[in-house]
Each structure stands twice: as structure tokens, then as C-alpha cells.
Amino acid sequence: MKRIKSIALAACMLTAGAISAVGLSACSTADYTVGILQLVEHSALDAATEGFRDALQARMDAAGKTVKFDYQNAQNETAACSTIANKFARGYDLILANATPALQACANSTTSVPILGTSVTLYSSALGLKDFDDNDPAATTGINVSGTSDLAPLADQAQMILDLFPEAEKVGLLYCTAESNSDYQVAQVAEYLAEKGVASERYSFTDSNDISAVAMRAASESDVIYIPTDNTAASNSALIDGICRPAGVPVIAGEEGICSGCGVATLSISYYNLGVKTGGMAADILLDGKKVSEMPVQKITKEECSYLYNAEICEDLGITPPQGYKAIGE
């Protein structure tokens, strides 16, 4: 048995060696190599990655240069982020970190390779930067990290609730506490509503198993429900729709994906455009030699967002589509 074991082990090692030799010889000769670390497969994150690739590729083509993308998905395993970041930290020209843990792992792997984040809401808390002001449009991190923030125009979204449902007395805020960015968004919206004299209450769940119970309570106690850009809510929007629509409670969503599943209307940022913006920053760094530490973290402005409504749910609830809103999918 011992002999068989050691032979098997030796065979494994030889195979691994052979594969690695093949892998090394297959190294490309592109002008730039860009590593993309995405936390998990998810429509919003996928769109951001796609936008990034399209924008950077277009700029590279225009400049007559070639770029090779090395796309890695961590499958929502934060431990895998470090291993992938460890690969990107050596020999890559630039790293795109898509979502908060991806950015954190990359920022903790290299101080030299420029890192751009996207789909990250708050850079101050993601990177532990005490002096960084997320609301300052000119704020730079001062380290080898910049990027784009997916912070939704929260005040405008809260105002939207008031405009569409002026008689609403109580707004239910439905979100997942295991999401890094939902808590902040809910707090901001609640603060805005309180300023306008509208009551709100938080209905939080810790994972997808609790959603139906929490959503039922929220639907029975609220006049309108607001859902921030929450990944767990996004994945379970059909379930939320099955509870809120029969109860006749309209949902205002933080982004288009949730709105198409269970919302009445949204003021949505486009993750594809967010990716395009990030791709432009990457081109500025690689082609124009801009310094990443001096580039402000960019946000989507209200003008770049779109007011959208869900035609089917609006019709079911007897809500007339508001002026100036576009139907989702049109």
C-alpha cells in the first residue's frame, strides 16, 4: 500500500508540474495584463465587470494597444479572495476589485499595483480609512486604491417615496443585516424621511430563510416598503413580490434588478455604466500614466440614474405610472 501511495503521490506531482509548465508557456504577450476579481456571480456585479471590460478595451483599441483580462470569480468565498489577490499582486499592471471583500483582499495584498474598486458603496469603511469622506466628490484614498462607488442617490430615492405616495404614513425598510452596505443606506433613507415627518421602521432579516416571515410583517404594518441595493433581497425578489403584491403594498427599490422583481418604481444606477466609468479610470492609469492615489473615488450622479417603473406590478396595484418614468425593459 505504501508503495502504491507514494507512486500515486509522485504521479500527482508530475502531472501538476506538467500542467504548470504548459500554463507558464501559454503566457500572453499583451501590452497590459489586468486582473479582475469578482466576489460572486450576480447580475449587478456581472454588469459592472462587463462595462469595465468594454470601456477599457475600447480605449486600448483606440490607442493601438492590447490588453489581456484575467477574470477570477471567488464564488462568494472570502477566503478565495486572498488567494486570487495573491496571484494578481505579482506581475499584473492593474487590478479591478468588484465588491467590498474583493477590494479589501486586494488592498491588503499589494501596495504597488494600482487597484480600482467597483460596486463598493463606502470606501472609508471598506478600507478602514478614518480620514476619507465618502460624501466628498474629490476625496482620494492616498494609497494605491481608487475606483467607483455604487452609492445610490438616497435622498432622491427617499423623496421619490414621498412624491409617489404622499399619503403614506409609515414606510417599512426591508433589508438584510448580513449585507455590508444595506444598513448604511437604510439609515440614510430613514433620516431623510424623519426630516420630512414620515415615520419609518426597519424590518431586517439575516439570511434568505427569514425573508418571507419578515416581509409578511413588513407588508402588514407598512403603507410603502423601501428596499435598498441589497444582494440578498435582489436574489429573492420573487419571494418578496409574492408577499407584497397580494397585500397591496407597493415597493420602492434601490436598483433596477430588485424593481423588476418586486418593485413599483426605482431611481436606479446602472452597474454597466459604473463599470464603464471604472474602465475609463483604468485607461487613464495605464495609457495616460495617471496616479491611482491621486484619482478621486467617483460616484454616479443623479443625472446618470434613471427613473424606472415596473409596468406589470403598477397595473396590478392600480398605480398610474408616474410622469417622466420609463418602464423597465422598454
Add this chain to the structure above:
Amino acid sequence: MGFLSALPGAIALGLIWGLMAIGVYITYKVLDFADLTVDGSICTGGAVCAVLVTAGVNVWVAMLAALLAGAAAGLLTGVFHTLMGIPAILSGILTQLILWSVNLKIMGQANLSVSARTYGVVISQLEAGWAILILFGFVSVIIGLLYWFFGTELGCGIRATGNNPNMSRAQGINVGLNKIIGLMISNALVALAGALLVQYQGFADINMGRGAIVIGLAAVIIGEALVNLICRNFAVRLAGVALGGIIYYIVYQLVIELGMDTDLLKMLSALVVAIFLAIPYWKKRYFSGFHRKKAAKEPPAPPPEGGETAAQEPPAAAPLQGGQSDV
């Protein structure tokens, strides 16, 4: 070239998970208890450490607190199992669920940054070389302590409990208490690994424990397969488990370097564990008959059936007798 320069990072991560796997080894191999608490307790350790470090507490104190928090998690699983009569696997799963809520409450949010650039941490991926040295020290000290502990009367009792609970009970060993102590030590080590992991990767995240048990088991099994060929000393076997963690992460890094489809990674690591778990069974099923025949022909050879089990737990036998004579 890329792979070679990524090796220090892989080794450091492997050492952290090796430490975690030593915790798994204590429950899975020594105590014969399939403990799923670890998926939660690794995150508990990380959460406690992250919260304390960001609050300005000394990082060593934070790691000690993480260790204690992990022990508390193990205590809970032990109480579920011994005092409430819940099966081992289910007790672990229940604690894991409880810890999901507890971890969220400890951190107050789903993700917390402990960047090495802002906070004074012991290890960081930014300095992988240093991290390897420090982690090597950590693992060595812990292996030394465990080697000493499992040689004491209490440690022998725990090993006896894992080997044969009925016999242990007959010898006057408090089986329930020993299981609880074993679980506490195991989860304390897992939580310490979590605290180190948080510092190394620079953040704590509510999802960080997902699938930890599979990585831990893989390290235990790879380590066993390697070290069993050379030496069966308890300390060497623990070192083998740490080595198993390192090998796991080197292979993992290699797979990622080769640009394999990451969608398949979880399935592959689970399959590797399944195959390695099956090997001892197949050995017994398909090769033991051969041994028996051979043994019948040669009576002086060591007893084959016992040979298999004795080979699994040889260090328990000798010190155990000393321990029992004290009882």
C-alpha cells in the same frame, strides 16, 4: 514565474488554515466527533478580533479574546450534545446557526475592515514573508502545547473518550466532560485561526466561515496520508496536518494560476475530500481479506484487525496506561 512568486502568500494562508485544521483534527480524529461548529467559530474568532482591534485594543489581547470566544462556542456545542442529548452533527449545525446571528451582533455589520495600513496587526498579506515566520512560530508553540496536554491525565482521558467511550466510562472517566473540553480546545484553536485570518486578509466578513470544515478536513486528510508513511508520533501528526493545510493552499493557488474555471473549485475540493475519506474504507474492504489470510499462515505476525485500529491511534496506547494507573 508568477506561481513561484505567489508561493509565500499561499504558504502563509496554508499555515493559518493548518492551524484551523489542527482544531478540526482534535474533534474529528482524537475525539471522533464530526464537529460542524467550526464554520461558525472561525468567523466568531475573526469578528471578535476585528471588533477589538478596530476599537483600539491591543492585538494580542484581541486574539486572546477570540480564543476564549471560540472556546465558548465549543462549550455550547458540547452542552447541546452531552446535556441535551442532541446528535453530534446536529449540535454543531445548531451552534453554527446561533453563531451566524451572534457574529452579526458582534461586528454590528456584515463586514469590517482591519487593514494593515491603518491598524497595528501581527500578520498581513502585504508582508507574506514575515507572516510565514510568525505563523510558523504560532503553529510550533501550539503543537508543543497540545503534545504536552494530550500526555497529561486529562488529555489521555479525552483521547480514551474518542477511542472507546464505553470502556472509558467503565474506567471512571467523565465522558461528557471530556467531550466538552475537547470541543472547547478545538474551537478555541479554530477561532484563533479566524483571528489570524482576519488580520492576514485585512477584513472580517460574515461569510468567511463558509465551507471552512471542508478545507479543514482536506488538510487533516492530506496531512494524515503524508505523515502516516513516515512517523506516528502525535506531535509529528499535528505538524502533518499543518503541512496538509499548506499543500492544500499551494495546490489551490496553482489551480488559480492555471486559470481553471473557478465555478468548479468547490466541487473539486469536496470530491478530493470524499476520495481521501474513501481510501481507508476501500483499504479495509478490499485488502483486509488478504491480510487475514497472510496472518493465518504466519501466526507470529501482529494481529491484523487490531493492527489497523492500533495503527490509527498508537500514541494513545502507551501514555494511556500510565494515566489509568493514576486513576
